[in-house]
Amino acid sequence: MNDIKFGEILLPGDDDTQGSREKTVRKKFWPAFRKAVRHIPFARDLVAAFYCALDPQTPLRVRGILLAALAYFIMPFDMIPDFFAVIGYTDDVAVLAAAFAMVSGNIRPQHYEAADRALADEPIAADM
Template sequence: MDDVKIGEILLPGDEKTQKKQEEKVRSRFWPTFKKAARQIPFSRDLVAAYYCAMDRETPFRVRGILLAALGYFVLPIDVIPDVLAVVGFTDDIAVLTTAIALINRHIKERHYEAADTVLGDEELRA
């Protein structure tokens, strides 16, 4: 991650950029999450962040930061390839942890409730 600064990854972008990120995140989040769930110690926060990013009531800048971080998470190619088992998601975890720390007050109880509902689904955990 030395060459890529987390702050550069987390730029909220303009409306067009956010729309593209949202489409990418919507289509790739759940398959990527299923692969990574056992390796990410903060799965509940990650899923709540997803719901926060998809919530139209979330401020534009906050949505942009979350979509950028989630977009990085779902990219098949990043700084450390995700196919490298546990090590592959360390850069993703760093980006996601930073994003969630920056915007955590915007993740509402309803986002956590949605996360709890999904995480309770045994198919997702399989």
């Protein structure tokens, strides 16, 4: 991780990188989210970003940025490891906030509706 500059984390990446990130995010997002939800001040935005990143109608560059941020979020060891309780999530929050600022106009009401359903423990559709 020392070789990666903080600003490079949110690079969208090529098709192979995005595909790999999407696979990882699909598999690990919910377990990581459940573990971190008490430490993330914008859980609804995070879940909406998850749905936006997986929405095939989301522009490729936006999907890439969100997948990069979400992949960073689910990594167990990053700049500040998450096992350091509250402080361990500060870098995740910073990366996610930067990603949201870059792409917020692309997170649509349907993504927030899906997030609201997920946070209310309603059945979640796999595809939007």
